[in-house]
Amino acid sequence: MQPVVMLLCDGRFPSGSYAYSAGMEHSVSWGDVADIATVREHLAGRLSTTGIMAAQVVAAASKLAAAPAPQRAAGLDALDTAVDARLAPAAARDTSREQARRWLRAASATWPEALRTAGDLLAGRHFWVVLGFATAALGIEPQDAAWAAIYDLASTPLWAASRLLGLDPFESAHVLAGALAHIAVEIHAVAREAVLAAEPLGNGIAGTEWISSIVAPLSDLAAQAHLEREERLFAS
Amino acid sequence: MSRLTDSPQYCGPADRDRAWRVGIGGPVGSGKTALVASLCERMKATFPIGVVTNDIFTTEDADTLRRMGVLDPDRIVAVRTGCCPHTAIRDDIGANLDAVEQLERAVGPVGVILIESGGDNLTATFSYGLVDRQIFVLDVAGGDDVARKGGPGVTRSDLLVVNKVDLAPLVGADVDRMLSDAKAARGTLPVIPTAVRHGQGIDRVIGWLVDERRRTLAGPGP
Ligand SMILES: Nc1nc2c(ncn2[C@@H]2O[C@H](COP(=O)(O)OP(=O)(O)O)[C@@H](O)[C@H]2O)c(=O)[nH]1
Ligand SMILES: [Mg+2]
Numbered sequence: 408m409q410p411v412v413m414l415l416c417d418g419r420f421p422s423g424s425y426a427y428s429a430g431m432e433h434s435v436s437w438g439d440v441a442d443i444a445t446v447r448e449h450l451a452g453r454l455s456t457t458g459i460m461a462a463q464v465v466a467a468a469s470k471l472a473a474a475p476a477p478q479r480a481a482g483l484d485a486l487d488t489a490v491d492a493r494l495a496p497a498a499a500r501d502t503s504r505e506q507a508r509r510w511l512r513a514a515s516a517t518w519p520e521a522l523r524t525a526g527d528l529l530a531g532r533h534f535w536v537v538l539g540f541a542t543a544a545l546g547i548e549p550q551d552a553a554w555a556a557i558y559d560l561a562s563t564p565l566w567a568a569s570r571l572l573g574l575d576p577f578e579s580a581h582v583l584a585g586a587l588a589h590i591a592v593e594i595h596a597v598a599r600e601a602v603l604a605a606e607p608l609g610n611g612i613a614g615t616e617w618i619s620s621i622v623a624p625l626s627d628l629a630a631q632a633h634l635e636r637e638e639r640l641f642a643s
Numbered sequence: 644m645s646r647l648t649d650s651p652q653y654c655g656p657a658d659r660d661r662a663w664r665v666g667i668g669g670p671v672g673s674g675k676t677a678l679v680a681s682l683c684e685r686m687k688a689t690f691p692i693g694v695v696t697n698d699i700f701t702t703e704d705a706d707t708l709r710r711m712g713v714l715d716p717d718r719i720v721a722v723r724t725g726c727c728p729h730t731a732i733r734d735d736i737g738a739n740l741d742a743v744e745q746l747e748r749a750v751g752p753v754g755v756i757l758i759e760s761g762g763d764n765l766t767a768t769f770s771y772g773l774v775d776r777q778i779f780v781l782d783v784a785g786g787d788d789v790a791r792k793g794g795p796g797v798t799r800s801d802l803l804v805v806n807k808v809d810l811a812p813l814v815g816a817d818v819d820r821m822l823s824d825a826k827a828a829r830g831t832l833p834v835i836p837t838a839v840r841h842g843q844g845i846d847r848v849i850g851w852l853v854d855e856r857r858r859t860l861a862g863p864g865p
Contacts, residue, residue, distance in 0.1 A: 419735075421736065426731065509738065
């Protein structure tokens with residue numbers, strides 16, 4: 408594994424992730440998540456639905472980075488539209504673009520040379536599209552990029568729940584490790600398949616229907632309800 | 644008033660195409676929002692001002708400032724900090740940089756942006772990637788031994804404000820001792836006692852801000 412992957416997944420990398428709960432704050436207030444057992448279920452549900460879709464989008468965006476310039480822009484547009492269609496509530500889409508902007512600010516300052524040209528192409532796009540494409544410019548393999556997204560997708564709500572519910576942090580870490588291990592084989596497989604499936608995109612042939620559209624609507628609705636609340640700790 | 648940098652509308656040379664930014668930190672309740680409101684009221688006629696707040700739980704500070712009518716509502720922006728107000732101003736400043744840029748896009752060139760931290764502990768200070776200068780606000784009612792206890796806010800902030808001196812007799816606080824403790828901890832860095840609620844000491848804070856802004860915008864100089 409390349410050292411840049413470790414930097415990317417470090418919670419102290421200043422990409423703004425500490426402020427997000429990925430709908431967890433609202434799930435806690437609804438009572439859907441109340442203890443470590445329900446946190447475990449929540450993570451398993453998110454990873455096996457939105458997680459698959461995220462891994463596919465990241466791996467495809469990563470693959471696109473190797474395509475000729477005109478096809479790259481068109482392919483990124485297609486992936487961005489695919490994510491739009493799969494994140495139903497406006498709040499989830501806005502958060503994804505906001506997170507992308509903050510991540511790109513941090514990454515561009517960290518690797519200014521490598522990301523100079525990618526910056527313009529990625530402005531205003533969804534987080535997973537940006538993550539996949541930009542990490543390719545850093546020499547990260549599509550599968551590792553997909554894992555960076557999966558790790559973020561799991562750890563963001565987990566640590567938010569840990570803070571909100573006062574969970575035992577050791578138990579939280581144990582649950583996170585278990586959730587990632589459980590989904591590992593599947594993530595490797597879908598990331599590998601996504602790299603192949605994205606090849607036509609790189610050749611200027613549209614088509615993103617192979618991207619999973621099984622998402623976690625309740626989490627996404629929580630994200631929407633969250634934004635409508637007066638009192639909230641997290642940005643999402 | 645002959646230098647370009649003395650003009651109230653001046654927002655910096657071409658290589659500095661952003662507002663001058665000042666962080667205002669300190670414990671909960673020490674008077675940060677009151678200070679921001681007072682500075683806005685007195686400075687807005689001469690400096691185009693913007694405010695960014697970092698509330699812990701709500702958008703209370705931003706709402707308070709809007710309600711007080713100290714500035715146009717679109718000059719006040721709130722950031723959410725996910726239980727970590729110190730992270731938002733020190734370790735991971737992207738959300739605050741977003742807010743600052745959003746504000747400048749919305750209202751045009753701004754002379755000074757005041758960034759209020761969500762009240763935190765004595766170790767919470769601003770990153771200089773976010774602010775040009777920082778003020779740390781203590782209050783005498785929070786205990787007159789706080790200045791002696793130190794911490795980076797007390798010892799290294801660019802300006803230490805010791806607020807609510809009007810309350811000293813009521814809470815049995817020794818203001819002179821606080822000021823001398825603070826001076827001992829800070830070397831040559833300035834300390835200003837205030838009673839923001841009664842408008843006391845604000846002129847000295849403004850004097851400091853204007854001097855510091857001129858100094859930054861003029862560059863290192865000969
Ligand atoms: N007596 C007195 N009260 C003050 C003074 N400055 C602020 N306050 C009050 O202290 C409380 C907390 O002030 P606020 O500005 O909200 O504190 P913040 O949490 O640091 O932003 C409010 O009720 C203010 O009216 C002061 O100089 N004297
Ligand atoms: Mg306040």
